Amino acid sequence: MITINDYILKIYYDFRDFIDTNKKLCMLKTLNYEAGQKPDYSNIHIQQLYLLRYAFAYLYEYKSMFSVLFERQNFENNIRVTSIGCGSIIDYWGLVEALKEVSNRSCQIEYNGIDIIDWNYKIEKREKDKVFFKRGNAANIFKKAERLFSHVYIFPKSISEFTIDEFKDICEGFKNSKFENDKVHILISLRLDERSMDRDMDRSEQIISAMKENGFTTKDTSRRYYSFEEEERGIKGLDNKFNYPNEAIEILKLLNEKCITYKNKSKNCSDSCVKYLSRWPVMKVKNICFQVLSFDRKDMLWY
Secondary structure (H helix, E strand, O other): OOOHHHHHHHHHHHHHHHHOOOOOOHHHHHOOOHHHOOOOOOOHHHHHHHHHHHHHHHHHHHHHHHHHHHHHOOOOOEEEEEEEOOOOOHHHHHHHHHHHHOOOOOOEEEEEEEEOOOOOOOOOOOOOOEEEEEEOOHHHHHHHOOEEOOOEEEEOOOOOOOOHHHHHHHHHHHHHOEEOOOEEEEEEEOOOOHHHHHHHHHHHHHHHHHHHHOOEEOOOOOOOOEEOOOOOOEHHHHOOOOOOOHHHHHHHHOHHHHOHHHHHHOOOOOOHHHHHHOOOOOOEOOOOEEEEEEEEEHHHOOO
16 A cells, blocks of 8 residues: 555645646635635645645544544454545545554455545555445435445544535434444544534534434543644654655745745735745644544344
8 A cells, every 4th residue: 555655745746747837826825724715625736735734644643543443343354434525535544554553454445435526646445445436415325325334434524514404414314324233433533623623523413313313322422532632743753654755845835935926026926825825734643633433223232
């Protein structure tokens, strides 16, 4: 499987080719989340910058989420995962790496990713695994679902992306569909700022309520989450597989200077260019925050 360094380098080379055409870079400033703004992820250059900034930390977060899961349940032969808002399926990479760490490389993965955008830079699967992608709104899929087959459902940085009505439809799926498994896990990546976290955990509570109405029970609560005490700890110091290529760091931290306006005039067209263009990639654990919710079917608790 591809290393993190090689994955980021692949994206970096494509992004560098775009930058080297000397185009104006103002469009890239839309990759920010102020005042509830939602970037245009269908734009490949927004995708490139997004992944260069955030994929390093997300990969570690998803690996951590699955590591917590494997402390709760051993999947010896196979595991079926549905990723709701899968993006470039980097959560699949985290799953594979977490399996390696529990010495279970032989476990076959069936991964089903759902997203309204067909992202570039998807992680290439292992030969033994089955990886599927469905383009569409997960709300429509869950609303129509009669049966749910996965052991694990994961929201990778996506639980906040759905409208109120769309998320209601997803919860209706959890409430009314027939689950094939008596034990089901739902993994949720949370936003860490207080107001956003509260909204995300309110949605966790809606999922818990839906699963309980479907005949499941859980010891987990919507207010319990995992994070790191040492917020400034570097990810590389925690896991030596995580290497971020220096050349990619250099282009990101001085991205405003790559704009043709800056090259011609030695200044940007706006003060916002530095604010929104030049940022280091996320390489510390300070923004990692997630939930692992485990559910058991009530009528199986007697066995």
